[in-house]
Amino acid sequence: EVEKPAEPPNMNHKCRCFCFIYFYFFADLLPASDGDIKTMTFLQEVVDILLAYIVESFDRETKVIDFHYPNELLQMNNWELQDEPATLDDILISCRATLKYAIKTAHPRYFNQLSTGLDMVGLAADWLTSTANTNMFTYEVAPVFVLLEYVTLKKMREIIGWSDGRGDGIFSPGGAISNMYAMLLARFKMFPEVKEKGMSSVPRLVAFTSEHSHFSIKKGAAALGIGTESVICIKADESGKLIPADLERRILEAKQKGFVPFFVSATAGTTVYGAFDPLIAISDICRKYNIWMHVDGAWGGSLLMSRRHRWKLDGVERANSVTWNPHKMMSVPLQCSALLVREEGLMQNCNQMHACYLFQQDKHYDLSYDTGDKALQCGRHVDIFKLWLMWRAKGTIGFEAQIDKCLELSEYLYNKIKDREGYEMVFDGKPQHTNVCFWYLPPGIRYMEDKEEKKKHLHKSSPLSFPPKKINHTPASS
């Protein structure tokens, strides 16, 4: 065994007792130094550019993107970094050029993966966050934001259905990292020694998730040293929902081989079909075999805000952890992803390293608000304020109305397409989320008998037939 590394003799004392001072210098050779008129004028000029861009983005008559190939875009502009400073006018030109070739994600005709739009309150909140320019690791550097994270996570846990909103959580840099946190916690819960001794101290662990789940489960397993082959993919039914009987069968199979099932990730809102796994049946199995149940609700978690749709997540309150990304269905600016955890204290125990220079134990306030040591990160970006401020502005019922309306629209599209000549739904039944999955069959292959042949042709024709920007079903136009 490797000898325990010796603690540096007096580091603890040193960290706490002397002062280490960092100097910063905000170059006076440049105008960007302080609150003088020239600087303030510059900021206002940038704001004017941004406001004009926003107005333009919402105008459906403008282009969504002025598209150029990477090499073209590189050649058309001088993006190179120079030794010499540019003038503020040059900087404004750079800002305009950046926006000119950007994609207008707020545009009514913009469609892309899983996030879009630009909420004005969310935007204002993000501008404030940038201005505050701080870090989530301790209460002393982010008193308000730390409290707002506390309040918001508690509210989200209440909505999940954990009693009194008890539990833990963190805002992380995206759903993939939130899912990785969950896997890390599950492993630690079952084998706390893994933190010190690594995977070589534990039996072969296996995780389970549906074949339709997000690739981040495998990515997490690869990173955590579990390995992608130890993520067992469970069959989904025709509509994309995990089949509980197959889950149980595969768990038993794994146990027979001497492996230890430690983690099931159910998906609430799959990436492609928008399917919701049957959480109650899954949780019964997890309880029976004593396995951590995670719900990846990155995409579908927001349906918890809707009284009409939250039944699709029935059983989520039985989960040990839940990923929920307000930057998706709740249209909070990127990025904003929460991991909610039912057990208190586990995150801290799993991740803490007692960094004495940062998390001093002799501070004069309640240290439970220093959240840094439960994170994988050291510094952590402030992602909370935009969600909190939007929630204040809309209220829970505002989010609910927004979600309900989106789901109405997807049903509208479904009804329009399902019996339409030349279209074929990918699976029968109404969409569960806003994903509407269909094939367009060009006339040439519409009546082909050979299914394989047909599929091959479809494969080639569909991407060209459907550049997403040609489809426009935003509320205003429907």
Add this chain to the structure above:
Amino acid sequence: EVEKPAEPPNMNHKCRCFCFIYFYFFADLLPASDGDIKTMTFLQEVVDILLAYIVESFDRETKVIDFHYPNELLQMNNWELQDEPATLDDILISCRATLKYAIKTAHPRYFNQLSTGLDMVGLAADWLTSTANTNMFTYEVAPVFVLLEYVTLKKMREIIGWSDGRGDGIFSPGGAISNMYAMLLARFKMFPEVKEKGMSSVPRLVAFTSEHSHFSIKKGAAALGIGTESVICIKADESGKLIPADLERRILEAKQKGFVPFFVSATAGTTVYGAFDPLIAISDICRKYNIWMHVDGAWGGSLLMSRRHRWKLDGVERANSVTWNPHKMMSVPLQCSALLVREEGLMQNCNQMHACYLFQQDKHYDLSYDTGDKALQCGRHVDIFKLWLMWRAKGTIGFEAQIDKCLELSEYLYNKIKDREGYEMVFDGKPQHTNVCFWYLPPGIRYMEDKEEKKKHLHKSSPLSFPPKKINHTPASS
């Protein structure tokens, strides 16, 4: 062995061939919906609040923070989330309250860990980033930002000294994650099978880092299933630099035990002392034993921008990977951390999961610009623009001047303190970075003979004697 999970039968086809459409609805019952006058007025009102806050922050006569204990701050304000929407006026009040109790990180008298200040060009860039509200995973959703990341990473690699700026890299959510990436790559480079088969397929791996290194090395080892006990802490000399002879001794010791040394993390700018490990000597050892050499330059990497100080990182060009956080010494708004990697293609191979819904292989542009599949994350926040725009505004020489000035100031403080009655330097010799480490000895214990007794008293008195905000050595006052 666990059976390889079956690929869902037609997912590849399905992902590429049908359309899945997401609906979003930007609530028309709320004013935050589009570019109308009311909305634009609201945004301008928020900007006015922010501009006033900035002017106030730079005023050294104002308070750095209006401090309240967590429970007080919770009670003094209604931060709760409600069912009903608030008015826009309420939202403005919330913005003001948030700033009132925030800590002014731009204040000349603000001191805290490793980041401070507010660069106006960086701020403007961050506002633009929020307005563009997009994601780094593909070129199609972030054409300009993806190119700017490409240009900037190449420039940073040139500065490190890799020929023609070749190599790879990514901006990640903070130095801890950058370091974790490095460890992940090192492991994959030596044992690519670990991705599929996990740690159980490889021998016992051990990593090495100095006893003064950042806690994220251990945190990474815990997360990756390596275990903190497999991080062997190497002795540092009195000034905080890793002792190469001890590194070699511990490597040999580990090999004798049958362990496989795979990763050495040298630190360029330790957190507390600001020490620079001897990179050339370390790289000789790494080459000799075929070990991945990482340089954690989260704090000190920026000294590469200074012709006067970059010798402290001599040998960095021999590293396999480098962490460099422009959000620290280069005062880019939080957060902005880069991992630079010498070998091209390794990140992609290590992390890719071929998510077909996102990284389609039949797009009509050069796919090498789709950076998402080399990341641990799926969606990734745009951290590049603030760095790029600041670099344009200052030029390389602007950053250099800023860094040189900061280091001059720390030397100034060192000279002021070292012979001063009642003060004692923690180690002999000039500071290498901006960390100036000293003890203040209150009169009562100044002449104590018993060193242990003295230390015990110091331990108690120093935190109270030195609330950091009382010390003020910003350029303008020195």
